[in-house]
């Protein structure tokens with residue numbers, strides 16, 4: 109059987125400026141694939157090609173074996189897509205929007221009621237079903253857009269940064285719902301700026317300047333991190349500067365209330381010595397996906 | 413209420429409320445933000461953050477209560493408030509068809525800056541925001557992270573005393589978010605008060621104090637370290653989940 113989504117050697121430029129240089133992937137039923145990368149890496153371009161909304165300069169896109177360009181109509185019946193800017197009907201209420209999208213996809217009334225309950229639960233929009241969409245808050249609109257996309261349960265769901273503006277509680281509930289859909293056999297392709305969401309995918313691809321610079325299960329990408337990370341608990345950022353004097357290539361990233369000092373093994377020895385003579389505490393930190401993101405993008409940037 | 417000493421405070425709200433029909437979006441909000449603070453204004457979707465910020469900026473009238481911004485009443489001095497604050501809205505409000513430089517010039521004009529000042533301040537900001545090479549690019553064609561930096565530039569063009577940022581980093585990648593917070597610290601280092609909303613809980617840790625709103629009210633307010641201790645949580649993500657689900 110063909111994979112649910114298969115992209116082969118996709119490339120696309122806008123007015124001579126390449127947006128996507130080379131992207132290939134296969135996605136099977138029941139799997140979740142994450143797409144991460146800096147702004148302008150080509151994520152939206154890739155998703156629009158897979159939805160048959162944009163013609164690639166090179167390569168091919170297939171959904172369940174159907175060509176996304178020449179068999180677009182049959183292909184779209186299998187697909188749910190939420191673009192970065194999804195348009196709701198501002199004059200329709202929350203309920204009317206849900207109903208409109210359900211009818212658009214030919215969903216029976218009985219089925220619609222079951223799904224409506226689930227979607228209103230994750231989105232916490234139940235008290236607001238009679239409110240006009242135009243009067244919702246930013247995050248509430250985003251959650252209604254998600255609910256409208258999920259009201260038809262397609263074989264493939266493509267979501268372009270679906271949780272922008274969504275609060276931490278709803279993000280958690282939204283991912284629980286995605287987990288249920290994937291267990292039911294749906295294939296999910298999701299772009300996100302949240303590394304905690306990327307960690308919940310079976311696999312991720314890191315896109316940079318239109319090319320995949322890392323891919324695999326997220327935990328493995330983090331594990332392959334080639335350098336060392338140190339933390340100095342309780343140390344103010346300003347106090348770190350003298351500690352790093354003369355050590356070139358050491359990078360520092362803020363992580364919430366912590367600083368991650370990224371260095372090589374030789375530099376680690378030097379830093380530990382300096383910390384000891386200054387009477388400072390030092391701890392090693394396990395690299396996470398976000399550390400890997402910074403490192404891989406920085407290396408790719410130097411090579412570009 | 414007017415006996416409260418609100419002078420010298422960046423923001424002070426006393427029982428501030430806003431209703432839409434029979435729905436109360438902001439419900440008796442009271443808080444004080446001192447000059448020079450970086451204050452994180454967090455909360456669940458629909459909690460009333462944007463509504464409250466719009467009242468502080470003099471864009472929306474309160475239904476009840478009062479607030480002072482830089483010592484000025486939002487009820488009676490909203491025009492003067494607009495000159496003293498910078499506001500970056502959840503949707504940036506830049507003109508897509510104008511170039512980067514033209515957006516700065518346009519807003520400089522709105523704030524009543526003179527030609528020479530718009531020019532010198534604009535060029536200084538473009539350099540500081542790392543946008544100098546992009547000056548002639550059409551704003552609509554910029555990547556999101558650049559638009560967001562330009563929106564910040566526009567908001568601080570007239571050297572406001574208080575800067576209101578409503579989800580300035582929504583949808584922005586991890587590298588660009590760090591870079592944006594470096595800029596926020598720079599602005600704050602000049603003495604500007606920063607009042608910022610975000611749904612990224614690592615950013616909550618970068619604030620001096622934060623409040624967490626649910627259903628129009630403040631459910632928690634303190635320094636991140638104090639909130640974590642109070643709620644027995646390892647990070648602000650866990651604090652948020654506990655406060656909002658409580």
Ligand SMILES: Nc1ncnc2c1ncn2[C@@H]1O[C@H](COP(=O)(O)OP(=O)(O)OP(=O)(O)O)[C@@H](O)[C@H]1O
Pocket residue numbers: 239243244245246247248273275432435437455456457458459460461462463464
């Ligand atoms: N013009 C309006 N008419 C009716 N209700 C409104 C109007 N404007 C806002 N509301 C309601 O007020 C509440 C608060 O909205 P607000 O935009 O302030 O939330 P928020 O905290 O900024 O949320 P988010 O995190 O999603 O941006 C929401 O329930 C919203 O639907």
Ligand SMILES: [Mg+2]
Pocket residue numbers: 245246247461462463502578
């Ligand atoms: Mg808002």
